[in-house]
Amino acid sequence: MSTLKMHPISLGRISRGGYVIGYEGAVPAGATVLLGVPDIQRSMDVTNQNPKDLLTAANLPRFLSLIGGHKTWWGAVGRCTLFVMRGTSQIAQSNEQPFKCPVRPYVGPLRPAMGRGDSGPPLRYTGTPPSYPDGRMLHMPAIDGCYYFAFANQFETNNAMRGFNCITYTGAVLGVDANTKAMSAYGTQLANQCGCTPCNVENKTLQEVRTFFSTHPMGSYLMWSEHHTALVVNGVVHEFREKRRGYNTESISQWQHSDSRWWVRKTPRQF
Secondary structure (H helix, E strand, C coil): CCCEEECCCEECCHHHCCEECCEEECCCCCCEEEEECCCCCCEEECCCCECCECCCCCCHHHHHHHHHCCCCCCCCEEEEEEEEEECCEEEEECCCEEEECCCCCECCCCCHHHHHCCCCCCCEECCCCCCHHHCCEECCCCECCEECEEECCEECCCHHHCEECHHHHHHHHCCCCHHHCCCCCCHHHHHHHHCCEEEEEEEECHHHHHHHHHHCCCCEEEEECCCCEEEEECCEEEEEEHHHCEEEEEECCCCCCCCCCEEEEECCCCC
């Protein structure tokens, strides 16, 4: 009979380990506790961790690598079991608990073209009326070279929500940490957070913006209005837009939007 009982697994803050995985029961002195994902062959040592919360920021990368080893688990349901070992002999095993796995992380450079997506599930527009602020973000910094989709400091686990809204897309390209709150409202906060340089295009009409870019055809710029945020790189708009159901590129000379007033600043990072 198992001497350990695993508690139901819940999502937690990524900065604290991403999941709350706990158990109750006695572990004999000198024994080793392995967290199997889901078995001994794919496990990690959690002997010295807090029984109420086995994952930390330090061992989270190992846990995520075990999820990734299954390949089909991203955005699906995984399973965990605890094993108590004495040397190479198993002396106890807990019950199994399911958990929701993160959607497949983005692996690659942060650049405007990342909006096209990767080999994972398609990137979708994730902020829709009346919840525009609900756009998903990339957790910064990367974990083992992987950028995980997140919302409210927790992993996103629903493939239908793997994506961005307009400002979280631009923030992801510019490598902005969601904890700065720079993507929570208006483009001005994002521009200030990134240290974008004013170029005398503040509160201008779209036609005035086009005139500016006709004389500044090269360079990378952040452009925003009251309701939208985009990047303009070498005269081409890169955006994540509900109307286009996601990523869109278009020459600024042809690009249209219903908002009447716009701001443009040069980004420190040039693409």
